[in-house]
Amino acid sequence: xxxxxxxxxxxxxxxxxxxxxxxxxxxxxxxxxxxxxxxxxxxxxxxxxxxxxxxxxxxxxxxxxxxxxxxxxxxxxxxxxxxxxxxxxxxxxxxxxxxxxxxxxxxxxxxxxxxxxxx
Numbered sequence: 001x002x003x004x005x006x007x008x009x010x011x012x013x014x015x016x017x018x019x020x021x022x023x024x025x026x027x028x029x030x031x032x033x034x035x036x037x038x039x040x041x042x043x044x045x046x047x048x049x050x051x052x053x054x055x056x057x058x059x060x061x062x063x064x065x066x067x068x069x070x071x072x073x074x075x076x077x078x079x080x081x082x083x084x085x086x087x088x089x090x091x092x093x094x095x096x097x098x099x100x101x102x103x104x105x106x107x108x109x110x111x112x113x114x115x116x117x118x119x
Contacts (some may be wrong), residue, residue, distance in 0.1 A: 015064075021059065021060070025061050031051045032049070045078065046111045046115035048077070053071070057100045058100065058103075087117075
C-alpha cells in the first residue's frame with residue numbers, strides 16, 4: 001500500500017480529514033514492505049497488514065478519524081492482496097484497535113489476530 005493509495009482513501013472519508021503528518025504515511029508504507037538482506041521483515045499477508053495497521057494507529061497521520069482510516073487502509077491492503085475479513089465482530093475489532101493505540105497490542109499479536117480472521 002503506497003502513500004498515494006492511502007491519500008486517496010483519506011480523501012474518500014466523510015469530511016476528508018486533513019493530513020497532519022505525511023511522515024507517518026511514509027513510515028507505514030516503508031514498515032509493512034520492509035526487507036532486510038533480501039527477506040521480508042513481515043513475510044505473511046497478515047504480518048504486513050498488521051505492520052501497516054499498527055503504524056497508522058500508533059502514529060496518527062490525519063487530523064481526525066485515524067482509527068477508521070487505519071482500519072480502512074488495512075482492509076484495502078488485504079483485499080488488494082487476496083485477503084478479506086468476512087466476519088469480524090465489530091466490538092472485538094474496536095477492542096483490538098484500541099489495544100494497539102494504548103500500546104497493549106503489538107505487531108505480532110495483531111498479526112496473529114488478523115491471521116485468524118483473514119479468509
